[in-house]
Amino acid sequence: MSFVIVEGCTKDEKCIEVCPVDCIHPRKDEPQFAEIEQLFIDPVNCIDCGACIPVCPTNSIYAEADVPAEMAAYTEKNAQYYQ
């Protein structure tokens, strides 16, 4: 399992600051940051610690098992960013 960022992400980087394994990208200093609409979680490296959830101001992060059905596509979207 991993955690997933869904619609509503404002790229404020609060989750990036608290992630202990640096698995949320892109960061502001990465070239893709300006082009993409939201941040993504690397499903391979996420350790399911949950630290990113309470700091997200838009409640846009879910455990994979809790992603609402209408947002299911975001699980794949997050994974695709790292392929």
Ligand code: SF4
């Ligand atoms: Fe990073 Fe933990 Fe959030 Fe996974 S659950 S993205 S490891 S802060």
